[in-house]
Structure formats: structure tokens, C-alpha cells
Amino acid sequence: MNRYTILVYTENFIGILNRITIIFTRRGININALTASESRLDGIHKITIEVTVTPEQIEHLVKQIEKVVDVIKAYYFMDDEVVYQEIALYKIPIASLDPSLEKVIRQFNAHIIAAEKEFVVLEFTGHKEDTQALLEILKPFDLLEFSRSGRVAIAKPRFSVQEFLNNQT
Amino acid sequence: MVRGADIVVKSLIAENSEYIFGYPGGAIMPVYDALYDYSDKIKHVLTRHEQGAIHAAQGYARVSGKVGVVLATSGPGATNLITGLADAQIDSTPLVCITGQVAAHLLGSDAFQETDVVGLSMPGTKWNIQVRRVEDIAPAIAKAFHIAKTGRPGPVLVDITKNAQIEFGEFNYVPCLNVRSYRPYQPINQDAVTAAAALIDTAERPYVLYGQGVVLAHAENELKAFLDKTGIPAACTLLGSGALPESHPNYVGKLGMHGNYAPNLLTNKCDVLIAVGMRFDDRVTGDLQRYAKQAKVIHLELDPSEIDKNVKCTVPILGDCKKSLSLLTEAVSQKSHETWLERFRELEGQEKEAVVSNDLHGTHGGLHMGEVIHLVNKFKEEDAILVTDVGQHQMIAWRYFDFKTTRTQVTSGGLGTMGFALPAALGAQLNDYKKQVICVVGDGGIQMTIQELGTIMQTKAPVKVVLLNNNYLGMVRQWQQLFFDKRYSFTELDNPDFIKIAEAYSFKARKVTEREDLEAAVAEMLVQEGPYFLEVVVEKEDNVFPMIATGCSVEEVRLS
Ligand SMILES: Cc1ncc(C[n+]2csc(CCOP(=O)(O)OP(=O)(O)O)c2C)c(N)n1
Numbered sequence: 001m002n003r004y005t006i007l008v009y010t011e012n013f014i015g016i017l018n019r020i021t022i023i024f025t026r027r028g029i030n031i032n033a034l035t036a037s038e039s040r041l042d043g044i045h046k047i048t049i050e051v052t053v054t055p056e057q058i059e060h061l062v063k064q065i066e067k068v069v070d071v072i073k074a075y076y077f078m079d080d081e082v083v084y085q086e087i088a089l090y091k092i093p094i095a096s097l098d099p100s101l102e103k104v105i106r107q108f109n110a111h112i113i114a115a116e117k118e119f120v121v122l123e124f125t126g127h128k129e130d131t132q133a134l135l136e137i138l139k140p141f142d143l144l145e146f147s148r149s150g151r152v153a154i155a156k157p158r159f160s161v162q163e164f165l166n167n168q169t
Numbered sequence: 170m171v172r173g174a175d176i177v178v179k180s181l182i183a184e185n186s187e188y189i190f191g192y193p194g195g196a197i198m199p200v201y202d203a204l205y206d207y208s209d210k211i212k213h214v215l216t217r218h219e220q221g222a223i224h225a226a227q228g229y230a231r232v233s234g235k236v237g238v239v240l241a242t243s244g245p246g247a248t249n250l251i252t253g254l255a256d257a258q259i260d261s262t263p264l265v266c267i268t269g270q271v272a273a274h275l276l277g278s279d280a281f282q283e284t285d286v287v288g289l290s291m292p293g294t295k296w297n298i299q300v301r302r303v304e305d306i307a308p309a310i311a312k313a314f315h316i317a318k319t320g321r322p323g324p325v326l327v328d329i330t331k332n333a334q335i336e337f338g339e340f341n342y343v344p345c346l347n348v349r350s351y352r353p354y355q356p357i358n359q360d361a362v363t364a365a366a367a368l369i370d371t372a373e374r375p376y377v378l379y380g381q382g383v384v385l386a387h388a389e390n391e392l393k394a395f396l397d398k399t400g401i402p403a404a405c406t407l408l409g410s411g412a413l414p415e416s417h418p419n420y421v422g423k424l425g426m427h428g429n430y431a432p433n434l435l436t437n438k439c440d441v442l443i444a445v446g447m448r449f450d451d452r453v454t455g456d457l458q459r460y461a462k463q464a465k466v467i468h469l470e471l472d473p474s475e476i477d478k479n480v481k482c483t484v485p486i487l488g489d490c491k492k493s494l495s496l497l498t499e500a501v502s503q504k505s506h507e508t509w510l511e512r513f514r515e516l517e518g519q520e521k522e523a524v525v526s527n528d529l530h531g532t533h534g535g536l537h538m539g540e541v542i543h544l545v546n547k548f549k550e551e552d553a554i555l556v557t558d559v560g561q562h563q564m565i566a567w568r569y570f571d572f573k574t575t576r577t578q579v580t581s582g583g584l585g586t587m588g589f590a591l592p593a594a595l596g597a598q599l600n601d602y603k604k605q606v607i608c609v610v611g612d613g614g615i616q617m618t619i620q621e622l623g624t625i626m627q628t629k630a631p632v633k634v635v636l637l638n639n640n641y642l643g644m645v646r647q648w649q650q651l652f653f654d655k656r657y658s659f660t661e662l663d664n665p666d667f668i669k670i671a672e673a674y675s676f677k678a679r680k681v682t683e684r685e686d687l688e689a690a691v692a693e694m695l696v697q698e699g700p701y702f703l704e705v706v707v708e709k710e711d712n713v714f715p716m717i718a719t720g721c722s723v724e725e726v727r728l729s
Pocket residue numbers: 558559560561562563585586587588610611612613614615637639641642643644645
């Protein structure tokens with residue numbers, strides 16, 4: 001099993017996300033994380049899916065995704081073929097703030113992005129392994145809440161959805 | 170300005186639809202009201218159940234090659250379509266289904282007969298859409314037809330809210346010719362054709378497997394030309410039957426769980442396997458780990474997602490097989506494979522002796538299903554259409570029916586939907602009243618959609634129904650006998666008097682229990698002008714052989 005990033009370029013069509021996710025559900029495959037956003041091209045959406053599957057499964061999944069009428073193009077990449085990030089937020093009670101925490105914040109280059117009477121919110125961006133490591137360290141500080149985004153990714157290999165669209169016959 | 174409901178009907182007419190199979194209800198009533206004014210331009214067939222409507226549309230689409238059109242109301246009307254959608258999806262049948270929906274402002278409120286049809290039908294459609302505004306109706310229907318019939322065909326569903334049906338808008342129908350995200354046809358890679366031709370030319374025991382893809386691509390002549398030139402033996406899948414006349418010298422039989430002996434067994438003896446428009450269904454391959462491992466595989470296929478899905482191929486040839494087959498025929502050399510073909514013939518002889526002769530020529534004991542089909546062959550017209558339900562009778566009819574021309578078989582292949590045959594036969598018959606349509610059905614399956622006898626009565630479609638009555642859910646009973654120690658758990662049926670039922674629906678009906686009456690009855694049925702219902706009481710515990718049991722390899726096909 002490998003960890004893959006699937007980039008799906010789609011029309012902005014109601015229900016498209018559902019059509020894509022049922023491909024995974026039907027095969028009993030868990031989606032690690034999913035992010036939907038605009039793409040560089042007007043009106044074209046980009047869905048980023050992180051999934052851990054076998055090489056045969058990823059081939060199969062991507063072909064099934066491309067079969068969806070409103071999907072323009074889907075690509076898949078190994079971790080070393082994409083630049084990717086995840087953002088994590090950590091809510092820490094004021095009472096836990098002490099010099100050892102300062103050390104952790106400096107060491108991770110994390111930011112305090114909100115301060116309230118009762119708590120502060122730390123923000124840290126990186127790979128899942130990094131945000132997870134910080135999570136483990138912060139747990140003893142009475143961490144109140146944790147939230148991590150899905151992967152956002154840019155592929156290193158060159159490909160062009162625009163070119164693909166231009167080649168329409 | 171016209172009402173949305175009129176736009177629906179005018180759009181269907183603009184797509185040259187001949188029939189609508191449907192059933193009315195609250196949320197689709199405006200469209201029904203509009204239909205009242207167009208009965209000279211488009212015919213509506215009122216079935217007795219929405220499942221009947223969609224199976225009838227499937228039967229119509231399968232024999233005509235056109236898009237079947239279905240109309241149903243919201244809620245239960247729409248949910249009754251689900252089986253047919255799943256069936257059409259897995260068997261690649263082009264359908265446009267239009268369902269009514271509650272008014273847009275009520276969506277999500279659990280209004281009367283509101284159900285999330287778009288969500289429910291998503292896995293069973295090639296594409297679907299909900300239309301909430303009158304101006305979106307015609308473009309949605311145009312796109313629906315384009316998607317249903319191009320590429321690998323399939324069912325699409327357009328859910329139209331009631332407000333959109335009653336609002337007024339302009340009617341200006343623009344057929345859809347292109348959807349930018351959708352590539353129905355792949356360009357054919359000439360290098361792949363060359364590579365495949367080289368494999369075929371050097372093969373000693375090449376073997377062609379063809380499926381429904383040949384029919385869908387209208388590539389019957391191209392397949393024949395390829396076989397004529399190369400001399401390669403060819404076997405068909407369940408839905409591929411008819412793509413090649415069975416009298417063709419290279420035709421060696423049928424594949425799969427209840428196919429023929431030689432075609433299954435020799436799959437593991439060929440050196441190059443050429444799969445044309447077929448998808449290596451598990452009912453064809455048996456255990457994949459032991460399927461054609463010795464062979465190099467060439468796969469001619471339109472749908473990229475089928476390549477390497479079940480069987481890894483050496484040379485994929487993506488694209489329309491009508492084109493790829495003719496390119497391949499040009500590229501290969503003329504050959505013959507007489508000794509290799511001879512091996513098929515030898516094994517065919519063994520199957521004849523062990524199974525076929527007894528199936529077709531019973532002498533004592535109860536009638537065999539095969540005897541009935543054998544007599545049907547004797548009296549049927551050359552281009553008669555066989556429609557079957559699901560079970561033992563389906564496999565027997567498929568095995569023994571004499572397929573002479575294309576699009577002469579309609580059956581539920583991928584989904585195996587009991588209850589499919591009767592409405593599908595109606596649809597097949599409506600496409601051409603003059604063709605002989607023979608509906609072979611079991612005593613279990615007919616009772617799943619028996620109400621469609623009423624639709625046959627009302628349309629006067631001259632369908633010939635052949636009920637093979639073994640008083641059992643026979644196929645399940647066969648498995649219970651072979652794999653569950655003969656524990657016949659809930660498979661025996663107390664059946665009604667089918668003849669009385671048929672007569673109540675104005676069918677000329679006859680019941681045969683004795684061997685000596687069978688021939689006259691079949692002959693009588695096949696000269697009858699109107700609908701006919703023939704019930705044949707057959708041996709209760711006959712089994713279908715050959716058989717590849719679940720989990721077994723094609724080599725383990727058994728004759729008894
Ligand atoms: C809707 C549906 N339910 C259940 C089945 C499972 N099934 C497959 S064949 C069969 C028995 C069919 O009995 P009958 O129609 O009498 O045909 P026979 O096998 O006896 O010829 C059953 C129950 C099915 N294929 N479809």
C-alpha cells in the first residue's frame with residue numbers, strides 16, 4: 001500500500017463530489033482526506049484526495065473517476081511527486097502557557113493566531129507527520145481542541161488541464 | 170411561450186423518440202397533460218408498474234439500438250425505477266428517464282412524495298441531473314440523450330421539479346453534440362494495432378472472445394471479416410450472442426458458468442486471447458488467478474476503465490471496435506487454424522454426448538427445457554427475438570436457441586434481474602410488431618412482473634410467452650442440490666393456474682404436460698398472429714450443465 005494524492009479537475013456541477021466519493025465507498029476504501037477548491041482555471045474545480053491503496057487500486061480508482069461525465073481529468077501522484085501541505089490548529093488553555101511551551105512554539109515555528117481570555121490558538125502548517133508530532137507534544141498541555149485540514153497539493157510533473165480541454169475533438 | 174411540460178414532450182419528439190414507457194402521478198401530471206396533445210407525434214405506453222416501464226424501455230432499446238424513454242412520477246414512481254437503472258447501467262443500455270419532482274421550494278422539506286431521486290439513482294446512472302427552472306429543461310434533455318447514446322451507452326435520469334413543468338418558457342431545441350468534460354471515444358492508437366497484429370500473426374492458438382460491445386458498436390460485419398481472414402476460433406459471452414451467426418465456421422460456442430465445454434476449457438490452452446467488446450465478468454472468467462495465465466491478451470475496448478480491470482492485457486486497443494477491428498483486419502495476414510479449431514470440435518462432440526442430446530431429445534420422464542427451445546428453433550422465423558428472464562430457463566434458452574442475426578437476444582446479463590423478461594419482451598415487440606418476439610420465462614420470475622400481461626393486452630403486442638414451469642426457483646434449487654446438500658430451503662412454489670391468468674388478460678393460452686403434445690403446441694404458438702401464452706410443465710429437478718462452479722477455474726468446467 002502506498003499513500004497517493006489524486007487531483008481531480010471537474011465541472012462545477014451539483015452532486016459531483018458525491019459521484020466521486022461513492023466510487024470509494026462502493027469499494028470499501030477509506031479516504032484519508034479530501035479538499036475541494038477552485039482551480040487556476042475559471043469555473044473548473046479541483047478536488048484533492050489523499051488515499052492509501054495498492055498500485056492496482058489507484059489505477060482502477062482514477063479510471064473510475066475519469067469515467068464520471070463531469071470529470072475533466074484526474075491524475076494521481078506518489079508523495080514525492082507532489083508539494084503538499086496541511087494546516088493544523090491547536091486550542092490551548094491560558095493556564096498551560098509556561099516557558100516549556102514557548103520552547104515548543106519556537107522549535108516548530110508555530111504561530112499564535114488568536115488570543116482570548118481563556119485560551120490561545122496555535123497554527124502550524126506542514127506535513128501530517130509534523131502536525132501530528134506537535135499534537136503529541138501539546139497533549140500534556142491540556143490541549144482543548146485540535147483540527148487539521150485535508151491535503152492541498154501541487155503536482156511537480158507538468159500537465160495542463162487547459163491543453164487537455166483545447167484538444168477536444 | 171410554452172409550458173415546461175410541453176418543452177419536455179417537444180424535446181423528446183425533437184430527439185425522434187417513438188415511444189415513452191411510463192406511469193403517471195402527481196409530480197409529473199403537467200407532462201401527462203401535455204402528452205394528451207401530442208399523441209400523433211409520440212406514443213405513450215402505460216405499463217402496470219414503473220419497473221415494467223423501464224424494463225420495456227430496455228427491451229426496446231436493446232433491439233432497436235435507439236434510446237429508450239421512461240416517464241415516472243416522484244417518490245415511489247421514481248424509486249420503482251431503481252432496479253431497471255442498475256440493470257441498464259451494468260448492461261450498457263441507453264435510456265433517458267424523466268421523473269417528476271416536488272416544486273423547488275419544497276425540496277428538502279419531506280414534502281408529499283418527495284424523495285432524493287438524484288442521490289438514490291447516482292450509482293445506477295451514467296449521469297443524472299435535477300432541473301428546477303423551465304429554461305434548463307431542454308438543455309438537460311439534450312445533454313441526457315447525448316450522454317445516454319454515445320460512448321459506452323447507459324441510463325441517464327432527469328428529475329424535473331413541478332414548478333419547472335408549469336412555468337412558461339421559450340422552446341428552442343438545440344441538440345447536444347459535445348460535453349467538454351466527456352470523451353466518449355478514444356482515438357485508436359495505430360501502434361497498438363500493429364503490435365496486436367504481430368502477436369496475432371505469430372500465434373499458434375489464437376482465440377477470440379466477443380461480447381455485447383460488438384453489437385453496441387455495430388461492428389458485426391467487422392468481426393466477421395476479421396474472423397474470415399484470420400481463421401481464429403471465436404466464442405461469445407451471454408450478451409454477445411447473435412453478433413456472429415452461430416453457423417459461422419469459426420464460431421465455437423458460448424463462454425461462462427453455463428456456456429459450452431470447449432470454449433471454457435480451451436481458454437486456458439490458447440496462446441493469444443483477443444477480447445472484443447467484453448469485460449471479463451466473473452461469470453465468464455471463473456477464478457481469475459487461474460484464468461488464461463498462459464496467454465498474451467489483446468483487449469479491444471471502448472471504455473478505458475475496463476482495461477486491466479479484471480485481466481491484465483498485453484496490448485490494449487482503446488476505441489470504437491468497429492474501427493479497431495477493421496484496422497486490425499487490414500494489419501493481419503490471411504491464415505487458417507484448422508487443427509486448433511479441431512480441438513474445439515472434438516470437445517464439442519463430448520458435450521453433445523454427455524449433455525446436449527439428452528437435453529434436446531428426451532424420451533421418457535418429464536419434459537426438458539431444452540426440448541422446448543429445440544422445437545422453437547424448428548418453427549421460429551430466422552430473425553426471431555429471444556427474450557429471457559433469469560434462471561435455469563435463461564441458460565437453457567441461451568444455450569440452445571439458434572441465433573442467426575444480431576440483436577436477437579434480450580436478457581438481463583450483468584444484474585440478473587428476475588422479472589425482466591415480460592416487460593422487456595413487450596418493449597422489444599413494440600419496436601417492430603412484425604418481428605417474432607419469444608419470451609421465455611420461469612414460474613418464479615414471471616410472477617415478479619406478471620401484471621405486464623395487462624400492458625401486452627392493451628398494446629396488442631403479439632408477444633409469444635413461453636413459461637417453463639418447474640414449480641421451483643430452479644436455479645437456486647440447483648445450487649441447493651449441488652452445494653447445500655439438497656436442502657431445498659424456500660425454493661418450491663405453489664403456483665396459480667397460469668392459463669386462467671393468461672386468459673383473463675385475453676391471451677390465447679395452452680398448457681402442455683406431455684411430450685407428444687409439445688411440437689403441435691409450439692407450432693400453433695408460432696403461427697398465431699396475436700399474443701400467445703404457452704405453459705410447458707417441465708421436469709422439476711433438472712440441472713443446467715456444463716457448469717463452472719463459483720470459485721472454480723474455467724478448466725474445471727464440469728459436464729455433470
Ligand atoms: C429479483 C431477483 N431476486 C432473486 C434472484 C435470485 N435468483 C436467481 S435465479 C432464481 C430462480 C428463478 O426461478 P424461475 O423464475 O422459476 O426460473 P428457473 O430457474 O426455475 O428456470 C432466483 C431466485 C434474482 N436473480 N433476481
